[in-house]
Amino acid sequence: MRKKIVSPAVILLMLFLNVFSYAQEGKEDKVKKEEKPPIVPNMKVQHMPFKIGQCEICHTEKDGNKYALKQEPPDLCYMCHERKDTKSRVHGPIAAGMCTACHDPHQSNTMRMLKADSVNELCFMCHMDKKQQFTSKPYMHPPVKDQCINCHDPHQEDHRYRLFADRRFDLCVSCHADKKEWVNKVKNKHGAIFIKDRCLNCHDPHASENEKFLRKPTAMDVCLTCHNKELKREEDGTVLMNMKKHLDENPDWHGPIQWGDCAMCHNPHGSDNFRMLKLPFPETFYASFNINRYICFMCHETERFTEPLTKTATNFRNGEVNLHYVHVNNKKGRTCRACHDWHATKDTPHHIRKYMKFGKIKAPLRYIPTKTGGSCAPMCHPRRYYDRENPVINKR
Ligand code: HEC
Ligand code: HEC
Ligand code: HEC
Ligand code: HEC
Ligand code: HEC
Ligand code: HEC
Ligand code: HEC
Ligand code: HEC
Ligand code: HEC
Ligand code: HEC
Ligand code: HEC
Structure with missing residues (x-):
């Protein structure tokens, strides 16, 4: 799609002037032909009025200078081009009328007669700090590496920083259309995106020290910038725990949290599953067992819950009686949350x-491990024991 750069009427007028001036040349030719023009069209990109030899559209002889300008830019340029300063946000050099800071009025080897080898080099001519800031980082967003004008208009725009759309969301999803669809379609939306x-x-x-251009070294660091307090879900009024406090107080972090990767389980862009998990997890304390309902099995083996008797699948067994099976694999099975906290624990x-x-009740489990088993006394039953080597007979 090619933008209309000047109105067709201007081009017609120029062509007319061109024919007209050739006719003029015929009359007073000799003198002119001898003179070598100081600039000849020999570069890849030539400004049309310059290319067709219409020097006098812009130049005139004044005080002995053969190439004095009829008008100074930007007015000179606005003779033929639409104004570049009519929107609410105008780039510094445009506001100052400095068209020729970026464009050569005659020709150059870069598109649009730019005065640098590439668009980015042009931008970095003045934004030197950005060159250092972006190119020193190991991860650079591909459209930034390509050219700044993928997102920024070089002249003017109505959006902040002269971006083509609102910088916070619309701009991103103008290219990442799948994300727009996803965040609007999923059942459990993430407050962070709104x-x-x-x-x-x-x-x-633009660029970052971190993969996926995250603002912090790990997904977890990013998450905890907001989950460092209780957060309320607008949909149902649930209050979410202060995860940072929980992790600070409980130093025994679950594997993926030790890796700093909350996004192994949660989709930061929301999901159809409970708590925006990447795979399902039962919402309730009791749930009928089904291996497809537990995100845990992305990493943990299922035999731990599917074999009623075992000597190997789990250590949570009394002799060979698999107590994971007993508790979990049931029509009214207890979900992992009855006994485990896979974010973090202590002691x-x-x-x-x-x-x-x-x-609404918070009841202690009173778990006491032993070398070959353990015991606990939750509110569900009196203290019961298990032992892998010498099975215990618990009183009913
Ligand atoms: C679209 C307008 C335009 C056209 C057409 C144009 N020029 Fe220019 N020219 C300029 C502008 C603007 C400058 C001042 C550039 C600057 O300040 O960087 C300039 C500068 C010059 C200069 C340097 C003058 C000085 O004293 O610094 C020369 C020489 C020149 N032009 C020659 C030509 C010739 C020869 C042609 C025709 C083949 C031509 N120009 C066509 C706009 C034009
Ligand atoms: C006499 C009319 C006229 C004047 C004055 C004029 N231009 Fe142009 N300009 C044109 C025409 C005609 C084109 C070619 C349009 C097209 O290709 O559709 C053009 C194209 C351009 C382009 C795009 C070049 C490309 O390769 O796509 C730029 C950039 C440009 N002009 C900048 C300027 C600047 C900066 C000035 C002032 C210094 C200026 N123009 C003055 C007529 C003019
Ligand atoms: C900060 C550098 C910069 C300045 C200053 C600047 N331009 Fe541009 N201009 C660009 C870049 C980069 C492009 C290429 C944009 C594109 O092709 O999408 C461009 C494209 C153009 C074009 C062709 C496409 C279009 O948008 O119509 C014209 C005409 C043009 N500029 C005229 C001007 C005029 C007139 C001025 C002064 C009022 C000016 N420019 C000042 C960087 C600049
Ligand atoms: C001729 C020098 C010059 C060139 C070349 C230039 N800029 Fe600028 N830019 C400025 C000036 C001056 C400002 C205004 C400074 C300010 O307000 O802090 C500015 C401001 C900006 C801003 C807004 C910054 C802010 O904090 O509000 C952005 C974004 C920007 N430029 C992007 C670009 C891009 C993209 C390019 C390349 C197409 C570019 N600039 C090329 C001089 C330039
Ligand atoms: C993928 C789109 C995109 C591209 C490509 C892009 N930017 Fe930006 N730029 C943004 C967004 C979004 C913001 C607003 C950032 C914010 O609000 O924190 C911004 C802000 C800026 C700012 C002003 C705020 C600041 O950080 O100082 C400057 C200057 C800037 N960009 C320069 C550039 C330069 C130079 C390039 C090319 C090397 C470039 N941008 C390429 C999206 C982009
Ligand atoms: C002009 C198009 C464009 C815009 C606008 C844009 N991106 Fe991108 N982005 C890309 C391209 C192209 C890639 C590399 C290909 C890919 O992975 O999809 C990419 C990659 C990414 C990646 C890394 C993907 C990966 O798997 O490694 C992230 C994260 C990203 N963009 C976020 C954003 C955000 C946030 C915004 C808004 C500030 C944004 N993008 C705006 C084009 C764009
Ligand atoms: C709460 C923080 C957060 C927000 C808000 C967020 N992201 Fe992400 N994004 C991440 C994390 C963390 C990853 C890495 C995910 C992973 O490893 O699975 C990521 C990955 C990506 C990727 C590459 C992988 C993929 O899923 O395709 C793209 C593209 C992306 N984000 C774009 C966006 C866009 C566009 C927005 C705004 C609609 C956005 N992100 C909002 C945290 C966020
Ligand atoms: C910019 C702030 C912010 C960041 C960063 C952030 N969150 Fe959130 N998060 C919220 C808010 C606000 C809510 C509650 C509102 C809602 O989602 O309805 C929430 C809700 C949640 C929920 C509950 C969602 C549900 O459907 O019940 C989970 C789980 C969650 N965030 C995990 C994460 C993870 C993992 C990360 C890092 C990848 C993260 N958050 C980063 C602000 C943030
Ligand atoms: C092993 C997978 C896994 C990892 C890794 C994980 N979560 Fe969770 N998270 C869950 C599950 C499952 C739930 C649902 C818990 C429940 O309802 O009992 C949950 C619930 C939450 C909630 C809602 C808590 C509430 O009050 O109901 C937040 C907030 C949350 N996670 C944030 C995080 C953050 C931040 C990280 C990284 C530090 C993280 N999660 C890492 C699986 C995980
Ligand atoms: C992304 C992979 C992953 C997922 C998903 C995952 N875990 Fe883990 N889990 C690990 C790793 C790695 C370890 C070993 C490090 C440790 O002890 O935390 C582990 C250890 C454990 C332990 C301690 C094992 C022991 O021998 O002491 C329990 C209990 C546990 N996970 C429960 C769960 C529960 C419940 C879920 C589902 C909510 C779950 N895990 C989901 C990776 C995962
Ligand atoms: C009734 C309480 C309870 C429930 C419910 C429960 N566990 Fe356990 N789990 C335990 C106990 C106790 C241990 C420690 C066994 C030992 O080493 O003595 C354990 C150990 C583990 C281990 C370490 C390896 C092993 O099996 O010895 C993993 C992994 C594990 N559980 C995952 C889960 C997952 C995933 C769920 C939900 C699908 C779950 N647990 C449900 C009590 C429970």
Whole structure:
């Protein structure tokens, strides 16, 4: 799609002037032909009026200078081109009328007669700090590497920073259309995408030290910039725990959290699953068992829950009786949250939680591990014991 750069009427007028001036030349030719023009069209991109030899459209003889300008830019340029300063945000050099800071009025080897080897080099001529800032980073957003004008208009725009669309969301999804569709379609939307700087809350638009142009070294660092307090979900009024506090107080972090990757389980752009998980996880304390309902099995083996008797699949067994199976693999199975906290725990092994939440009640599990088993006394039953080597008979 080619923009209309000047109106066709201007081109017609120029061509007419051109024919007219050839006719003139015929009369007073000799003198002129001897003179070598000081600039000849020999570069890849030539300004049309210059290319067709219409020097006098812009130049006139004045005070002995053969090439004095009839008018100074930008007025000279606006004789033929639409104004570049009519929108609400005008680039500094345009406001100052400096068309020729960027364009050669005659010709150059770069598109649009630019005065640098590429658009980016042009921008960096004045924005030197940005060159250093962007090119020193290991991850650069491909459209930035390509050319700044993929997003910024060089002259004027109505959006902040002269971007082609609102910088926080519309601009991003003008290229990442799949993300627009996704964030609008998913059932559980992430507040992060709808507040403050939207996509820019987490991503840098230009370049970053971090993969995916994240603003912080890990996904977790990004998450905890907001999840460092309780957050309220507007849809249902649920209050989400302060995850930063929880992690600070519980130093025993679950594997993926040790890797700093909350996004292994949660989709930062929202999802159809409970709590924007990448795979399902039951919402409730009890749930009928189905291996497809647990995101945990992305990394953990399923035999732990599918074999009623085992000597190997799990350590949570009394003799060979698989207590994971007993508790979980049931029509009214207890979900992992009854016993584990896979974000972080303290003092108990195997990420066994101290308290379970049952409705509004917070009840202690009182788990005590032993070398070959353990015991617990939650609110569900009196203290019961398990031992892998010498199975225990618990009183009913
Ligand atoms: C579209 C307008 C335009 C046309 C057409 C044009 N020029 Fe120019 N020319 C300029 C402008 C503007 C400058 C001043 C450039 C600057 O300040 O960087 C300039 C500068 C010059 C200069 C340097 C003058 C000086 O004293 O610094 C020469 C020489 C020149 N032009 C020759 C030509 C010749 C020869 C042609 C025709 C083949 C031509 N120009 C066609 C706009 C034009
Ligand atoms: C006499 C009329 C006229 C004047 C004055 C004029 N231009 Fe142009 N300009 C044109 C025409 C005609 C074209 C070619 C349009 C096209 O290709 O559709 C053009 C094209 C351009 C282009 C695009 C070149 C390309 O390769 O696509 C730029 C940039 C430009 N002009 C800048 C300027 C600047 C800066 C000035 C003032 C210094 C100026 N023009 C003055 C007539 C003019
Ligand atoms: C900061 C550098 C810069 C300045 C200053 C600048 N331009 Fe441009 N201009 C560009 C770049 C980069 C492009 C290429 C944009 C594109 O092709 O999408 C361009 C394209 C153009 C074009 C062709 C496409 C279009 O948008 O019509 C014209 C005509 C033009 N400029 C005229 C001007 C005029 C007139 C001025 C002064 C009022 C000016 N420019 C000042 C950088 C600049
Ligand atoms: C001739 C020098 C010059 C060139 C070349 C130039 N700029 Fe600028 N730019 C400026 C000036 C001057 C300002 C205004 C400075 C300010 O307000 O802080 C500015 C401001 C900006 C801003 C807004 C900054 C802010 O904090 O509000 C952006 C974005 C920008 N330029 C992008 C570009 C891009 C993209 C290019 C290349 C197409 C470019 N500039 C080329 C001189 C230039
Ligand atoms: C993918 C789109 C995109 C591209 C390409 C892009 N920018 Fe930006 N730019 C943005 C967005 C979005 C912002 C607003 C950032 C913010 O609000 O934190 C911005 C802001 C800016 C600013 C002003 C704020 C600041 O950080 O100082 C400057 C200057 C700037 N860009 C220069 C450039 C230059 C130079 C290039 C080319 C090397 C470029 N941009 C390429 C999207 C882009
Ligand atoms: C002009 C088009 C364009 C715009 C606008 C744009 N991007 Fe991109 N972006 C790309 C391209 C092209 C890639 C590289 C191909 C890919 O991975 O999709 C990319 C890659 C990315 C990646 C890394 C993808 C990966 O898998 O490694 C992220 C993250 C990203 N963009 C975020 C953003 C954000 C946030 C914005 C808004 C500030 C934005 N983009 C605006 C074109 C764009
Ligand atoms: C809450 C922080 C956050 C917000 C807000 C966010 N992202 Fe991301 N984004 C991430 C993280 C973390 C990753 C890496 C995900 C992973 O590894 O699975 C990512 C990955 C990406 C990727 C590359 C991988 C993919 O999923 O395609 C693109 C493209 C992307 N984001 C674009 C966007 C756009 C566009 C927006 C705004 C609609 C946005 N992001 C908003 C955190 C965020
Ligand atoms: C810019 C702030 C911000 C960032 C960064 C952020 N979040 Fe959130 N998050 C929120 C807000 C606000 C809510 C509550 C509103 C809502 O989602 O309805 C929320 C809700 C959630 C929820 C509950 C969603 C649900 O459907 O119940 C989870 C899980 C979550 N965030 C995880 C993450 C993860 C993982 C990251 C890092 C990849 C992250 N957040 C980064 C602001 C943020
Ligand atoms: C192993 C997968 C996994 C990882 C890794 C993970 N989460 Fe979760 N997260 C879950 C599951 C499952 C739930 C649902 C918990 C529930 O309802 O009992 C959840 C719930 C949440 C909630 C809602 C808590 C509430 O109050 O109900 C937030 C907020 C949250 N996660 C943030 C994070 C953050 C931040 C990280 C990284 C530090 C992270 N998650 C890492 C699986 C994970
Ligand atoms: C009734 C409480 C309870 C429930 C419900 C429960 N676990 Fe466990 N889990 C335990 C106990 C106790 C251990 C420690 C066994 C030992 O080493 O003595 C354990 C250990 C584990 C281990 C370490 C390896 C092993 O099996 O010994 C993993 C992995 C595990 N559980 C995952 C899960 C997952 C995933 C769920 C939900 C699908 C779940 N657990 C549900 C109590 C439970
Ligand atoms: C992305 C992979 C991944 C996912 C998904 C995952 N885990 Fe883990 N899990 C690990 C890794 C790695 C370890 C070992 C490091 C550690 O002890 O935290 C581990 C360890 C555990 C342990 C302790 C095992 C032991 O031997 O002490 C339990 C319990 C556990 N996970 C429960 C869960 C539950 C419940 C879920 C689902 C909500 C889940 N995990 C989802 C990777 C994962």
